[in-house]
Amino acid sequence: MDMQGGQPINSQQLSYEQFQAQVRQREQQEQRQAQEALKRVGLDPKSQQVQQVIQQLNGIERELQQAENQLQMQMDAQRRQIKLLQQKIQHAVAHIQGIGSNSNSVSNSYRQ
Incomplete structure (x- = not known):
């Protein structure tokens, strides 16, 4: 054995x-x-399912908040780009006006 x-x-x-x-x-x-x-x-199988749905909805809500934040950041960046372009236009206009006023004063001095 x-x-x-x-x-x-x-x-x-x-x-x-x-x-x-x-x-x-x-x-x-x-x-x-x-x-x-x-x-x-109070967490029988049905209420567990409800809890799962609530958790999923909370996850979706967080995703929406992130998407909204991202959209806000993109809009802010585009606003900054637009302001920068506006400043460039203003500087170009001022430069052109400066050239125009200088040529007027130069041509006036030749006339005298």
Whole structure:
């Protein structure tokens, strides 16, 4: 007879199987207790689904806020570009007006 530690292999396998059965029973019991606890605080399967929907909606809301922030940043950048172009136009106009007034004063000095 094959023996390990003074006991036959069959009895060791049987006690291992019993141990596994006890583990399964404990896990099932813990799962039932967890489900009961969720029901007591109002989180039955339907309310869990509602919670999931709420979480998804909150995620969508965060995405919308990020998109709005990004759009605002793009608009601000475009405003800065427009102001920069306006300043360039104003400088060009002032430069042209300066050239025009200088040529008028130069031509006036030749006439005298």
